[in-house]
Amino acid sequence: MSNILEQKVGILGGGQLGKMLVQAGSKLGYPLHILEKNKDFPTPQIWPHVIYGDFTQYEDVMAFGSEMDIITVEIEAVNTRALHDLVAQGKKVYPQPDILDTIKDKGLQKDFYQESGFPTSSYILVQDKAEVLELINTGKLSLPFVQKSRTDGYDGKGVTVIRTESDFESIFDVPSVIEDLVDIQTEISIIVARNPKGEIKSFPAVEMMFHPTANLVEFLISPSKISEELQIKCKRISEALVQKMGIVGLLAVELFVTNSDEVLINEVAPRPHNSGHHTIEANATSQYEQHIRAILNLPLGETEILSPAAMVNILGHPDHTGEASYDGLEECLQIPEAHIHLYGKTTTKPYRKMGHATVVARSLEDAIKRARILKDRLQVISK
Ligand code: ADP
Secondary structure, three states: OOOHHHOOEEEEOOOHHHHHHHHHHHHOOOOOEEEEOOOOOHHHHHOOOEEEOOOOOHHHHHHHHOOOOEEEEOOOOOOHHHHHHHHHOOOEEOOOHHHHHHHHOHHHHHHHHHHOOOOEOOEEEEOOHHHHHHHHHOOOOOOOEEEEEOOOOEOOEOEEEEOOHHHHHHOOOOOEEEEEOOOEEEEEEEEEEEOOOOOEEEOOOEEEEEOOOOOOEEEEEEOOOOOHHHHHHHHHHHHHHHHHHOOOEEEEEEEEEEOOOOEEEEEEEOOOOHHHOOHHHHEOOOHHHHHHHHHOOOOOOOOOEOOOEEEEEEEEOOOOOEEEEEEOHHHHOOOOOEEEEEOOOOEEOOOOEEEEEEEEOOOHHHHHHHHHHHHHHOEEEEO
């Protein structure tokens, strides 16, 4: 094997996750390479090693990948046909393309959980809206339920809750998963890393709080407030899933804890995740460094919590579109132990993820209190 430091690592995608990955790679001395088509995206703005191309296009991914030893992703929506062909050429692709294919399709993801015996909400797969209405009319599907488009959904887009007949107009007319509406007590995320040697390490559970209308994770706390027993249960399920999949890299596992303390897998992401931003300042190793360690088959870092933390996504104001401006920034930079990350996106749109801030403190209550102040004062508006 060639010297590990000489391995050329390429990432498909140059958004904020790509930016934080290249920063972590740079710390370890790896000049990671990026495939991205937008010059004004977060990574190309700060990073010289960018090849401009479209990660959804077969030819672009093949051309980029053939220059690399190891290929990884910061987004699932990539051309996996090219990734399969790169594996056939002897390239290392992490997450493995067959795992990406399963995860990209929420129907295949649910089938995987069910066939492998992992707990998840009951579901059926449908082709279109007509089939959903037919199932309702014949009494085979009862209200309420959740509909998720099988592909192309993200940040709550492509998810709709159908509670009454008046919601029928929002039923999607695309191949979808229909799930039971879960009685959610808490939403948890556990980020697990696995390297090719089979070493597995997970970050402590974090708890998510959702924006009431945008359906985006807006607030995240570490450690989670759920009981020790439930945390152990979540960790056990998440690590077993990683073991079963055999994934290399990170797997962010989103779980529901129900009102009856049942733990169900909602969905997973095979990459660094929004729910792990706080690990940069609040844990012994960041999720970004952990992903790089994992794909390079290096020893995984310790994951323990160094300080309680509250993370807020800095979202575009719902009424503003255009060149971004940050109102209240100077004031927020005075909040003790508030680590503000702005991604450098030039234009804002309603609810666009423009940055995040992690507030660490001696106590979780203090971190939450200061994160609330920051969230209220920092507004992303247009100029
Ligand atoms: P996305 O991939 O867009 O993030 P998710 O599957 O995570 O979509 O769903 C978004 C949110 O919708 C979840 O975080 C949760 O709050 C809610 N949700 C999803 N599935 C269910 C369900 N079966 N029951 C109740 N709420 C759900």
